[in-house]
Amino acid sequence: MNKSLILVTYYWPPAGGPGVQRWLKFIKYLSHYNYDITVVIPENPDYPVVDSSLNSDVPENISIIKVPIAEPSRWLGKLSRKRTKKLQRGILDKQPSWKEKIALFIRGNFFIPDARIGWKNRVVKKLRDRVNDSSIIITTGPPHSVHLVGLELKRMLSQLKWIADFRDPWTTIGYHKSLRLTRIARRKHESLEQKVLDACDHLLVTSEHTKQEFATKTHTPIRVITNGFDRAVNSMTQQPPGAFTMSHIGTLLSDRNPHVLWQVLLELTQENELFKSHFKLVLAGNGSDEILKSIKDYNLDSYLENHGYVKHDVAYSLMKSTQLLLLIEIDSKDTQAIVPGKLFEYLASRRPIIALGPSNAEIKTRVEKAKAGSFFTYDAKQDLKNHILSRFNDYLENKNTGIDATDIEQFHRKNLTHRLNQLINEVWE
Structure with a gap:
């Protein structure tokens, strides 16, 4: 029985x-x-x-x-x-x-x-x-x-x-x-x-x-x-075609508003004409009005492609086609334990991740252990800026290839x- x-x-x-x-x-x-x-x-x-x-x-x-x-x-x-x-x-x-x-x-x-x-x-x-x-x-x-x-x-x-x-x-x-x-x-x-x-x-x-x-x-x-994740791991390692897209897939709460990222992107669009001409910010998922207002306040709304909530299959397609995936957690000790479910689908997409969160966040451990990208605290503005610029230069040379994620099949x-x-x-x- x-x-x-x-x-x-x-x-x-x-x-x-x-x-x-x-x-x-x-x-x-x-x-x-x-x-x-x-x-x-x-x-x-x-x-x-x-x-x-x-x-x-x-x-x-x-x-x-x-x-x-x-x-x-x-x-x-x-x-x-x-x-x-x-x-x-x-x-x-x-x-x-x-x-x-x-x-x-x-x-x-x-x-x-x-x-x-x-x-x-x-x-x-x-x-x-x-x-x-x-x-x-x-x-x-x-x-x-x-x-x-x-x-x-x-x-x-x-x-x-x-x-x-x-x-x-x-x-x-x-x-x-x-x-x-x-x-x-x-x-x-x-x-x-x-x-x-x-x-x-x-x-x-x-x-x-x-x-x-x-x-x-x-x-x-x-x-x-x-x-x-419940999909075949993305077998495509070459750089996706199209703009230099930085994409956040999933809910973006008001408290998760990454002002340091918006500031960095504003500076890069002001200082680098090539970046300005190639950059696109993609959001897919439920987002707060405050997030959209901040994007506008930082003069980034002209670069924004906002899909709103999309079905699961569409979300995964967007992950695979982006240049960089954004993983953003609230800058608080209370969120150190949070590991968003989308992280694992990010891993399956094999696109490089930029993660932002509090010190000692578990997402830092997860991203770095999988060799899936880089983690930054909210006070690491210059490091974040340098990293995005480095990735953009790789993109210009068609070298922003997929990550060699370590043992992601376990997930x-x-x-x-x-x-x-x-x-x-x-x-x-």
Whole structure:
């Protein structure tokens, strides 16, 4: 008899964006192992981004249970639908309107740990007669309220095996500072996080930094399995044709606004006529209005090609056709643990990466270990400028070739799923 594997996740096709990729791909490959797989998802979610092309990755030999969810974003949207969608995407303006301040306060203090908390009881009710001693349940967050499903089921059936997957940290995530949490709300977050960390049988995280953080809080075993890519590694190593494109693929938040990069690009367009005539800045993904305003303020808007949100296949095509890929993280200690999922698709595209982030950021380790590009802190303006100019000179000589990325096949979703399968069997034993 096959083992019963139950995944509870909020993000599932047709949801787009980074939140859906990790477990969609894990389930795609786990479906080839000897599991009876059930995926529990919302019946009527209010996804901020939709990408129907991802439906093709859903295996046919799994069961899907859809549980109704009451989405507060729908009635919050009456304040401002556009602003509510921005909040759902994590796009927080540095100078929010009074309506946004109200929405953030309500979100942070009345919906703990998040706005999907009302879904928990419905999922528990649906699953409590389906789980047994031979089941293993996996919860993945954010939204971290999904973990409370595992917590409740574990209380009901102590022999149930439970893996809690954290795609991002919980109480130390950077945006918590924007939620205007009261002291009571902050303590409740910390209490719930601690209960989840201690009650699950195994913790799964995406970065070494998060593993180190959780190891100071709990004795529960922790395993790192990163995000990855699910495509053939780009075999083309020659320089792509066309302009000297520098591309950022993915969400670009207000707090991720790289003023040092805009300043460098402004200077290069002013000082170097060849650079000015060849340069193009490409953005693909949800971006904040502040990012676009900064680009305009630095007189770079005439060089901008803004695609907005694009489907996953298009995003990968843009990666392969660019001269340089931009990987930008918020300049904060709170973001040292963040490793964006797009990094691994960047690696698969084999185009050189320029990464910006805080000191001791894990993306620095990942990029340098893979020999995939260069990392700069926000105070390394001259080094960044020199590096871009060096890459541009390579481009003029048709030498801006693909990276010889070291052992990137380990990040293919199929290989990562093999490691996940080993962990599942260890937990079962």
